[in-house]
Structures are given as structure tokens and as C-alpha cells.
Amino acid sequence: MPNASRPSSTAAASSPPASSAGIAHLCDLLEHVAQKDRQAFADLYDATSAKLYGAVLRILRDRGSADDVLQEAYVKIWQQAAVFDAGRASPITWMVTIARHLAIDELRRQPKGYREPEESLAQTPDEGPSAQDELHQEQDARRLYHCLDTLEDGRQEMVRLAYLEGWSRADLATHFDQPVNTVKTWLHRALKQLKGCLAS
Amino acid sequence: MTQHDDLDMLAAEYALGTLDADTRADVARRRQQEPELEALIQAWEARLAPLGDEAVAVAPGPELKERIEQRIRTIEAEAQRPQAEQAPTQKPEQAATSASDQSQVATLRRRLVRWQWSTGLATAAALVLAVILAGPLNKAPSDPSFVAVFQEDDRQPAFMLSVDLSNKQLNVLPVSAEPLANKSYQLWIKEDSLGPNPRSVGVLNDDLSLDADALSDYDSALLKRATFGISIEPSGGSPTGQPTGPAIHGYLYPTGQAGAQRL
Numbered sequence: 001m002p003n004a005s006r007p008s009s010t011a012a013a014s015s016p017p018a019s020s021a022g023i024a025h026l027c028d029l030l031e032h033v034a035q036k037d038r039q040a041f042a043d044l045y046d047a048t049s050a051k052l053y054g055a056v057l058r059i060l061r062d063r064g065s066a067d068d069v070l071q072e073a074y075v076k077i078w079q080q081a082a083v084f085d086a087g088r089a090s091p092i093t094w095m096v097t098i099a100r101h102l103a104i105d106e107l108r109r110q111p112k113g114y115r116e117p118e119e120s121l122a123q124t125p126d127e128g129p130s131a132q133d134e135l136h137q138e139q140d141a142r143r144l145y146h147c148l149d150t151l152e153d154g155r156q157e158m159v160r161l162a163y164l165e166g167w168s169r170a171d172l173a174t175h176f177d178q179p180v181n182t183v184k185t186w187l188h189r190a191l192k193q194l195k196g197c198l199a200s
Numbered sequence: 201m202t203q204h205d206d207l208d209m210l211a212a213e214y215a216l217g218t219l220d221a222d223t224r225a226d227v228a229r230r231r232q233q234e235p236e237l238e239a240l241i242q243a244w245e246a247r248l249a250p251l252g253d254e255a256v257a258v259a260p261g262p263e264l265k266e267r268i269e270q271r272i273r274t275i276e277a278e279a280q281r282p283q284a285e286q287a288p289t290q291k292p293e294q295a296a297t298s299a300s301d302q303s304q305v306a307t308l309r310r311r312l313v314r315w316q317w318s319t320g321l322a323t324a325a326a327l328v329l330a331v332i333l334a335g336p337l338n339k340a341p342s343d344p345s346f347v348a349v350f351q352e353d354d355r356q357p358a359f360m361l362s363v364d365l366s367n368k369q370l371n372v373l374p375v376s377a378e379p380l381a382n383k384s385y386q387l388w389i390k391e392d393s394l395g396p397n398p399r400s401v402g403v404l405n406d407d408l409s410l411d412a413d414a415l416s417d418y419d420s421a422l423l424k425r426a427t428f429g430i431s432i433e434p435s436g437g438s439p440t441g442q443p444t445g446p447a448i449h450g451y452l453y454p455t456g457q458a459g460a461q462r463l
Contacts, residue, residue, distance in 0.1 A: 036276065038269070038272070038273075041269075041272065042265070042269065045265055045268065046265075049259070049260050049264075049265070050257035050258060050259045050260070051255075051257050053257075053258050053259065053260040054255045054256050054257040054258040055252055055255040057255075057258050058255045058256075063261075066260075067260065067261070067264055067267075070260055070264060070268070071264065071267060071268050071271060074268045074272075075268070075271055075272065075275065078272050078275075079275075088242055089242060089245065089246060090249070093245065093246065093249040093252070096249070096252050097245050097249075100217070100252070101217075101228075104217045104224070105221070105224060108220065108221035108224065109221065137250070140249070140250050141250035141253060144247065144248070144250045144251065145250070159216065159248075159251075160251060160254070162216045162217050162218045163216055163217060163248055163251045163252070164251060164252075164254055164255055166217050167217070167218065168217075168218055168219070168220055169213075169218045169219070169220070170220070172218065187213065187216070187218060188209050188212075188213075191209065191212040191213070191216070192209075194247065195208075195212075195247065198247055
């Protein structure tokens with residue numbers, strides 16, 4: 001079947017490099033993907049795959065399973081682009097969320113191995129501005145980090161190990177040498193505190 | 201309030217990723233059915249999203265893009281095939297059981313939804329449902345039909361249900377399901393405006409067919425939103441008016457969406 005051609009009314013001809021992909025551009029691409037526009041899908045992949053792959057690889061730490069999960073994620077994005085709601089989430093958050101959850105599901109399926117926190121975890125991100133660094137996202141990030149800093153010692157690390165590396169309650173319990181229920185209590189307290197701080 | 205807090209923490213831990221596999225699967229299923237939970241999860245995803253920027257971007261291997269595009273070509277080709285192959289005289293039943301529909305079922309296995317009726321019945325672990333996108337069944341693309349597949353396991357569809365929303369005619373087609381001795385299959389509809397409980401559409405006949413007009417009292421908009429289920433009941437149908445046996449369920453999906461939306 002021939003590729004669906006993209007409506008010429010959109011500025012499709014000039015596909016910008018990934019680094020300049022803004023929210024509006026990604027929304028536009030997703031809209032076309034929802035209409036089964038494969039060129040838009042290819043552009044969307046080029047603009048976002050490194051971001052998604054980075055998130056997935058961080059959780060799975062294995063290129064083989066990360067490849068499979070990334071494929072699964074983009075198939076899902078292809079199939080569900082029509083339900084993406086720009087009013088409720090940023091396009092990159094929506095896409096990363098799909099990939100992250102698939103990666104965590106995959107991680108839970110894999111046999112348990114000993115996991116150490118990745119060395120880079122302790123660092124604050126210092127790479128250059130990412131593709132999605134638009135102003136309000138920076139503000140969101142600043143607020144989140146401010147609120148993370150208000151948590152008790154160790155709790156911020158738990159949240160980041162869970163979010164970035166896919167650690168379960170049980171993984172955290174092992175690492176922090178605490179009963180699982182204690183970890184659950186700590187997590188709930190930390191999450192409630194975060195929510196309150198972000199809402200203030 | 202406490203209940204809401206519990207739900208919020210479930211949503212938070214789901215978004216954070218700390219739940220075990222079973223609980224995650226449970227939440228993934230529940231969020232489809234519970235708008236409140238879905239909203240709470242989305243709120244947490246948004247709160248935590250900036251953390252994702254800490255993961256360093258890594259370019260995937262160049263061959264992966266081609267692999268994914270190939271996968272999508274396959275999916276789309278399969279989605280289109282029923283239309284292309286359909287002879288003018290072919291009946292919906294024949295189209296529905298074509299090999300390509302079977303392969304769609306396999307392709308879209310990710311859509312599987314495990315579900316229980318809200319009446320608190322035993323978990324029907326073996327009974328699950330897939331919903332597939334299929335080509336219009338003897339219909340022009342502007343005249344959408346909808347197909348739901350009632351599926352017993354990850355491989356074999358048990359039933360397919362198609363509803364033509366233009367005239368609200370339904371067709372239940374058993375695929376792998378067989379008539380059961382001293383048991384009946386019963387079709388149910390559930391939608392918020394109908395109240396919290398499923399409503400019976402009808403008890404399937406011995407040949408597993410159902411009156412095509414059984415949904416004619418419902419309006420099309422409601423049918424699009426509704427969940428359908430088939431449960432296994434004592435012979436003649438549920439004695440209580442509610443599903444008493446294991447149920448399989450799913451939504452209707454627009455068929456031929458790709459074709460209809462293609463510009």
C-alpha cells in the first residue's frame with residue numbers, strides 16, 4: 001500500500017533536526033501520525049527516539065531488550081496517537097511514559113538480578129538543553145527539584161531510583177535494608193509531601 | 201477521603217514504577233475502567249515527568265528504525281487486507297473469520313484487557329478479550345461497523361461481535377467458542393448511563409447466534425462508549441439478571457479507521 005501522503009498545507013517539507021523539536025512540532029507530528037502518516041511517524045521517531053531509548057535503556061540496561069521495548073513503544077504510539085490529548089500531557093511526556101511503563105513491565109518479567117544504582121544517578125543532569133527544554137518545562141523541573149530537596153534524607157534517592165531505574169518496592173527494600181512495608185510507608189510519605197509541595 | 205488517598209497513592213506508585221508485576225497489571229486494567237484512577241495517574245505522570253530528563257538520551261541503532269517501520273507496515277497491511285480481499289458477495293461472517301483477522305488478533309494482543317464484572321465474581325483468569333480493528337464488513341468506509349472480539353486466551357478468539365452503528369444490527373460470531381452442555385452464553389452491555397451493573401442484551405441461541413435487533417433500543421453514541429461482555433451462565437441465562445459466571449468483555453472499536461481517516 002502506498003504511503004499516505006501528508007497534506008501539503010502543513011510545513012512538512014522542512015523537518016527540523018531533533019534538537020529543535022518543540023512541543024508544537026511534536027503535537028503536529030502526532031496529529032499526522034494519528035492519520036496514519038508514515039512520514040510524520042518517521043519524523044517523530046527521529047525527533048524522539050534517543051530520548052525514549054535513553055529512558056528505556058536506563059531501566060533495562062540491555063540493548064537487546066531495550067530495542068524490543070522501543071519497538072513496542074513506537075507501535076503503541078502509532079496505534080494510540082489518536083487518543084493523545086495535548087490538553088492533558090506534553091507530547092514527549094506522553095511518549096516517554098508509554099516507553100517507561102513498557103520498560104518497567106519488561107523489567108518485572110525478567111529474572112531478578114542484583115541491581116546497583118547506576119553511577120550517574122548521583123549526578124544532577126548536566127548535559128546540554130534537551131529537545132524539550134521549553135520554558136514552562138524548565139519551570140516544572142525547577143519546582144520538582146525544589147520539592148525533592150525538601151524530602152528527608154534518602155527519600156529523594158528512592159524516588160529517583162524508582163522513576164529512572166524502574167526499582168520496585170522490593171528492590172528498594174533490599175538496597176536500603178528495610179522491610180518492604182517500611183519502604184512503602186516512606187514512599188507514600190514522600191509522594192504526599194511532593195504533591196503538597198508542588199501544589200503550594 | 202481515605203479511599204481517595206489510597207487510590208491516589210496507587211496511582212502515584214504506578215506512575216513512579218514501584219509496584220510489582222501483578223499490581224501493575226491490575227492497575228493497567230483498572231485505569232481503562234475507572235476515569236478517576238486514570239486522571240490520578242496522569243496527574244502523577246505530569247508531576248514526575250521532569251525526572252525523565254535525567255536519563256541521558258541515547259540514539260538507538262540505525263537498524264531499529266527500519267525494523268519498527270517494517271512492523272508498522274505489516275500491521276497496516278493486515279488491517280487493510282479484509283477490505284481489499286473482500287468479494288462483493290462475501291458475507292460478514294466470512295470476512296470476520298478470514299485468516300487476516302486471525303492475524304490481527306495476534307498482532308493486537310497487546311490490547312488484551314482482563315476484566316471482571318463489577319458484581320464481584322470469581323476472576324475469570326482464562327477468559328480475556330481482545331478488541332481488534334478490522335476492515336468494514338461489507339460497508340463503505342463512511343458507514344462504520346464495529347467489531348469486538350471476545351477471547352478466551354491470548355491466541356484464540358472466542359467470539360466476535362460486530363455492530364453496524366448505522367442500523368444498530370449486531371452479529372455475534374462464535375470463532376473458537378463451542379456450545380456448552382447445560383450452559384448458555386449471555387451477552388451483556390455496560391455503560392455509565394445504564395447504571396453500575398451490566399444489562400443483558402440477550403442469551404445466545406443454541407447455535408450461538410443472537411437476534412440482530414437486540415441492540416436496537418440503544419443509541420449509537422452509547423454503543424460506541426459501552427463495554428460488552430459475554431458470560432457463561434446456567435442454561436437459559438442468568439437467573440439473577442446479572443452475570444453470574446466468568447465474563448469476557450471489551451469495547452467496540454471503529455473498523456477501517458485507517459481507511460476512513462486516510463486523506
